[in-house]
Amino acid sequence: ALQSVRTKDMGETGQVLTSLLVELKSNGSEEKKGFFGKLFGSAEKNFERMKTQYTTTEANIDRIVKLLEEHEEQLLKDIVQLDRLYDKNKLYFKEVSMYIEAGKLALEKAKTVTLPEREAEARETGSVEDAQAAQDYADMITRFEKKIYDLELSRTVCLQSAPEIRMVQNSDTIMSEKIRSTIVHVIPMWKTQMVLALNNYHTQ
Numbered sequence: 001a002l003q004s005v006r007t008k009d010m011g012e013t014g015q016v017l018t019s020l021l022v023e024l025k026s027n028g029s030e031e032k033k034g035f036f037g038k039l040f041g042s043a044e045k046n047f048e049r050m051k052t053q054y055t056t057t058e059a060n061i062d063r064i065v066k067l068l069e070e071h072e073e074q075l076l077k078d079i080v081q082l083d084r085l086y087d088k089n090k091l092y093f094k095e096v097s098m099y100i101e102a103g104k105l106a107l108e109k110a111k112t113v114t115l116p117e118r119e120a121e122a123r124e125t126g127s128v129e130d131a132q133a134a135q136d137y138a139d140m141i142t143r144f145e146k147k148i149y150d151l152e153l154s155r156t157v158c159l160q161s162a163p164e165i166r167m168v169q170n171s172d173t174i175m176s177e178k179i180r181s182t183i184v185h186v187i188p189m190w191k192t193q194m195v196l197a198l199n200n201y202h203t204q
Helices: 012-028 034-053 057-125 128-203
Strands: none
Touching: 012 057, 057 128
């Protein structure tokens, strides 16, 4: 029944089917930019709408299923990629934490042991070179403190990224499950309802 009827002959149901397919196709394509992009993009959409109206209903449903499957495939790829990103983020968090702790230990030793020793040596010798070396070492400690602070900022960003990654991944999972449910359960029911709608339309 669906194979023999064109979408344009199905009244309101056909219009819904046409709109859905055109929107799915336009959302799946790359975004066009600029005036001419919008102009020709609109013309292309209108042409797609006209073409879709003159395609059999069954073919349209099959195309929708194909587009949904393509979206589902992309989402599943994204989920796997986000899993890898989460693991990398976790590993980076551990590594950064380790560097911060090592840096703090080195910084403590530099401040409490090495720097006082160099300053004492400079006072003892009265040498300009020793005094400058002690000052250079103190400046280096300041720069090293800044490096540790930068690492701590990186760790904070890393910590905040983990739930964000999982949130996006969860959204992708829910959407892919909805698409799968649509393909397996909704589309067959939709086909049945369309056949019934078509028969009612003919009766009217």
